[in-house]
Amino acid sequence: MVWSKDIPEGNEAVKVRWDIVPYTRGRGLDIGCGAQKPFAHFIGVDNGHHKVFGYDIRPDVQAEADDLSMFASRSMDFVFSSHLLEHIDDAEAALREWWRLIKVGGYLVLYLPHKRLYPNIGQPGSNPDHRHDFEPTDIVSYMERNGGWTLLLNEERNAGDEYSFLQVYRKEAGKLHTIEPKYEGKTCAVVRYGAFGDLMMASSIFPLLKEQGYRVTLFTMPIGEEVVRHDPNIDEIVIQDKDQVPNNQLVEFWAHLSKRYDKFINLSESIEGVWLALPGRSNHRWPHELRHKYMNRNYLEFTHELAGVSGELRQEFYPTLEEKAWARAQRDRMGKFVIMWSLAGSSVHKTWPYLDEIIARTLLEYPHAEFVLVGDQICKMLEQGWESERRVHCRSGEWNIRQSLTFTAMADLLIGPETGVMNAAANLPVKKIVTLSHSSVENLTKHWINTFSLTPKNTACYPCHQLHTGGFEFCPRDDRTGCASCQADISADQMWEVMVPVLERRNLEAHFASNYAQAAA
Structure with a gap:
């Protein structure tokens, strides 16, 4: 004009x-x-x-x-x-x-x-x-x-x-x-703010969008960009700082974005807010049975539906060659069987309380096993007491998230609650044990491979399908352990029962390898 x-x-x-x-x-x-x-x-x-x-x-x-x-x-x-x-x-x-x-x-x-x-x-x-x-x-x-x-x-x-x-x-x-030349082909914008696990779920749709011929632009926050930085299926990443666009203006911002792209996929609150009730929303106060009836949907399937793509449901993390070499070097300095443990997630219900008992028992009964403990700086407190044990490698706050995600492919067994680390390894062949809290198997681990999903036996509110961002106000807390009741209800014996077959198999493999080496000598 x-x-x-x-x-x-x-x-x-x-x-x-x-x-x-x-x-x-x-x-x-x-x-x-x-x-x-x-x-x-x-x-x-x-x-x-x-x-x-x-x-x-x-x-x-x-x-x-x-x-x-x-x-x-x-x-x-x-x-x-x-x-x-x-x-x-x-x-x-x-x-x-x-x-x-x-x-x-x-x-x-x-x-x-x-x-x-x-x-x-x-x-x-x-x-x-x-x-x-x-x-x-x-x-x-x-x-x-x-x-x-x-x-x-x-x-x-x-x-x-x-x-x-x-x-x-x-x-x-x-x-x-x-x-910079202007791109003339089909364009797609994907909006996904959130933490590591949220972006790992979104990673499943990017290759399918590329198959449809789109140039893919991802709008995310710094924490999300970190884990998808080298995804070859994303052509451009636009990083937004927290509140860079105020929450009350996001709808207007997204409406504008949708006009500039041939396809617009908004995954914001696609899981949280839809299949996980947010505090302050009416569905957060629904009776437990009603939430389970209407929210027991698979997160990844819904992500694909929302994106309008069909194909393999596959979450994938893409490390660089340098990161792979680093992880290989770390693994070469460790023992024959490495258990990687992701200690905690972003909410109070994502910490399992019997870590020390399992580590001690494993070290006593399986001398070939070692542990790598990962998490953020706060998780250092969960590592206390193991700092001097040579078979326990305390790496919380030392390895960044990309290093932790890269190392998952080096582990022989991966254990943790509902965290981004576990999501990144969903389609890796490594054996995994997940302690579920606010999500059900149908919600989260339905399509994961080589995965044992441990669930509470006696916690009436499991799965609650709720986000607990403000502490234990709506999350029942176990008095003895201080952890969420659902996590305390997954006993050490339950964990040990699924760990032993994996440990025994590797123990047997090590035994035969040793005998073969002696015979060859």
């Missing part, structure tokens, strides 16, 4: 708010912010010398746009500016100053009135404060005299009430200037 006097002006940045989300996470500036920033985490910079539509401008930092010497070079993840550069006499110098602030890998995001869509200087309706009439090529020319960059986005915005263009430059380490 070409500008007309009937089009309202002011707060132009809101017109591109959803499109700049991928480029404006972290610490960054909104230069010429006016009365309202697109998002709260932006650091608003304005000279504050005038009013806009009757609102006082009260920026976070009051400064002139072409002198930001109070900020260190390469201190910002992004610099955003909307409808300001055309007001500055020496626009090229201002751009150079903005560019100085951006880290390598950071973004310069510019939204400017288009020369062909807005009255030029001296024409009727033109802005008397404008010093320049820009076309996109003008900005590119200015930027060619700066350091290396890739022009990621160069859009003419003439729909609705827009009369502008949007450019995004990513700062590169060298001096090369490149323009």
Whole structure:
């Protein structure tokens, strides 16, 4: 649309708010912010010398746009500016100053009135404060005299009430200037915020979307990106920080995203909120029998249905060659039979209380067995007492999540509650023992291979199909162990019963291997 006097002006940045989300996470500036920033985490910079539509401008930092010497070079993840550069006499110098602030890998995001869509200087309706009439090529020319960059986005915005263009430059380490070509094929966006296990479930749909011919873009949070970083079936990952887009604006953000892709799959609350009741929702207070009747659905099957794909239900983690080599080196320093134990998950009900009893008994009865204990830094407390035992390798808080997930393929037996580590190994041939808590076999482990699912025998609320994010308020707690009742109800004898056949088989294999070696000698 070409500008007309009937089009309202002011707060132009809101017109591109959803499109700049991928480029404006972290610490960054909104230069010429006016009365309202697109998002709260932006650091608003304005000279504050005038009013806009009757609102006082009260920026976070009051400064002139072409002198930001109070900020260190390469201190910002992004610099955003909307409808300001055309007001500055020496626009090229201002751009150079903005560019100085951006880290390598950071973004310069510019939204400017288009020369062909807005009255030029001296024409009727033109802005008397404008010093320049820009076309996109003008900005590119200015930027060619700066350091290396890739022009990621160069859009003419003439729909609705827009009369502008949007450019995004990513700062590169060298001096090369490149323009990223626009993809012309089918595109698909998948939104999946959540923890490690949530992203491992989502990994099952990515190869099937690729088979359908889509270029796949995943919108996720840093914790999720970590585990799918090298998935070859994902073409682009857009990371969103927590509350980068406030919760009350997510619906509007998703609606905008859905218009920009040929296929849009929103997996947010696809498990939690649907098959796991969230605190504060009405179904969280349903009678237990009713929740079980309506929520006893397989998570992975539903993920496939929601994504509109059919094919193998297969969760998969993709380690790099370097990560595999690291895991192999770790394994080579350990014994003949390695039991990897994922100690705890993200909620209070995902800790099994009889760990010490099983470790002690195993070490006594099976001298060829060793343990690797993994988890976050908090899980260090669960490792206490085993730090000096040479056959117990305490790695909680030492191995990162990718290292732990990579090592699952090296283990001979994998044990844990409902955690991302267990989900990542769902389709690996390694034997697995899972202590279920808020999920049933139908919910979680129905399609896992080589898996023993241990369930409580006497806990009336199992499976509760509830999320317990706020502690034990709605989760019955066992007084003796301090753990969730459902986990305390899975006895050490139950665990031992399913461990022994695996241990005995490996013991027998070791015995025959030793005899064979002696005979050969």
